Amino acid sequence: MRPAPPRITLKDLARELGVSTASISNAFNRPDQLSPRLRERILSEAERLGYSGPDAKARSLRTGRSRIIAVVLAETLTYSLNDAVASELLAGVAEVLDAHGHTLLLLSGRQHVSQVPGSANIADGFIVYGLMPSLKVLSDLPAHRPMVAVDFDIAGRPSVHIDNEPACYAIARHALTTPARRPGIINLRLTETPCNGRITPDYRLLAAEHTITRSRLAGFHRAFEEHGIAPAEVPMWNIEENTFEVCAPVIEAILDAPDDERPDLLLCMSDRIALTVLTLAERRGLRIPEDLRLTGFDGIAEGQNRGPRLTTIRQDSVEKGRSAARMILGLAPGDHCLLHTELILGETCP
Template identity: 70%
Template sequence: MTPPNRRITIKDLAARLAVSTATVSNAFNRPDQLSPALRDRILGEARAVGYLGPDARGRSLRTGRSRIIAVVLADSLTYSLNDAVASEFLAGVAEVLDAHGHTLLLLPSRGGLRLESASMADGFIVYGLLPDPEMHQQLPSQRPLMSVDFDLAGQASVHIDNHAACLTIARHALRHRPSRPAIINLRSTLEPCNGRVIDQPLLSESQTITRVRLTGFHEALSEHHFVPDEVPMWNIEENTFDVCAPVIAEILDLPDDERPDLLLCMSDRIALTVLTLAEQRGLRIPEDLRITGFDGIAEGQYRAPRLTTVRQDSVEKGRVAASMILGLTPRESRLLKTELIVGETAP
């Protein structure tokens, strides 16, 4: 019997269950190593006697590993969890980590990294372009590091084929030749700009995926005999309704002979905001205005008219990144395919 005032240990629990301490440890940290019935029996007994699991600090000191993987977020924690694409990506990462007994640590980079938290992680997935391009150098150099949706020199990365995706959807949209096509970018300017892009310098393709998307749009426009530099562009600084709405209202409130009749949008959130505000103004979709998005989020497919968009599998992107950082698959750069979804906003 364990004395009532002493904290129960892994050895105590193993003795009660007549199993090894390694088996108890696996129940908490490597569930794939046990049968579901055995793991349930161990966890049930642990709850009954008040055992909370192996001491992570002690295990880290013994093994040099914490079994924690950090995802370094380019945006705030609130934004990342509310954003459909980012939350799906994190779900994919968490799925793989759960299956292999690892914990997910989220590190938002806006305002600086919490280096005391970062020091605990066994590896790092950097998701999206950081506010400071050199910020990743603050992370422990001896730990594995990889990037998602942008490139870090000398490191593996996971991307979707943004250029091919935007070329494909723009070619589709331009089959019904518009009179006044336009583009709504997402964070594509060197300096913050929430509005019409006139002379603002753009980020390079190595700095942001949205610049790669713009290249795809421009290639399709050239094929259809438009001069890309003469096609008007607007830029959105944050992929939320509240930030998108003022810019889109400015576009939709242009005189009839200036208002675009095709908007190529760099995200579904932008496209859905266009759709909502256009309907409020009595514009007919797609007769008066054709709209395309990018991402394939569920909201765009559940409402009517259904959004024409590019679907990227953000959950699979998370699975691939997590598998690579854990060493389950080779740590080498991957380019994932996308799917054109033709809806009613640009049939």
């Protein structure tokens, strides 16, 4: 048998091209450090000569860094990849990691806690998105690694938030410029114990530091008080999962109430909830906004590409992901980042 040709090394390729070994490494791992023309030349010659890139295992052993950033999701991977808001956030994270030669690892807080640490140990840092179903997941992550929280807070760690309370105040204030006889609020995961339906006094609400839902509710309540409406008199419902299948039974019960009991204004804490209301209301022949006005939150494309268009709050989920990625890579201050939102006036609550 003929011996295999010797494997070309980084130094061999650098010598062949007359460039530094740092340039070769940057072409594979930090493309932002090179001109597009030089990077294209290096990669083209590397392919011709059979060089597949720096040895990741050797680099990890030498530097103690894997160049892997883990995103720990509060939901399952399937749900997160199908959810418009979560998938946009992941796109923003991936954009920054790609530009700086890092790899994205996805973990779910819905996994059994014993499954997460083994995968997590290889990551250089963690972006934790949303309140974990079990905080033990966080305590099992390597404490010495950088960590950024998104949409909630972890003591002593930097975080990325949007202006939830002012945003909900703004949209509720707009909605109440037209008097509402029977306003209602549909929340997303607001109660300590599972509740997929009307929130009664038997349910305790999650603490404000544990969920953005409380900040959004505070914004709604501020607008109600400004218009002389006692927040305690406004009925509230809770949704356990931001999907049509989970939302539908709760919303059907709301819409099927007698005419003199059915809300004429619904403030929804997500566009997915609002779109479910819209679909089920249309099936019942209810006119939007004449019989029922409604608002959403998120600004997803689906709500703006159908008629009537949702009145909603647009958050830039891609930029939220970018911000978290910059912080975890040390490209932005490791402090607290607050992003602003935009009120979008559609036909569902003109």
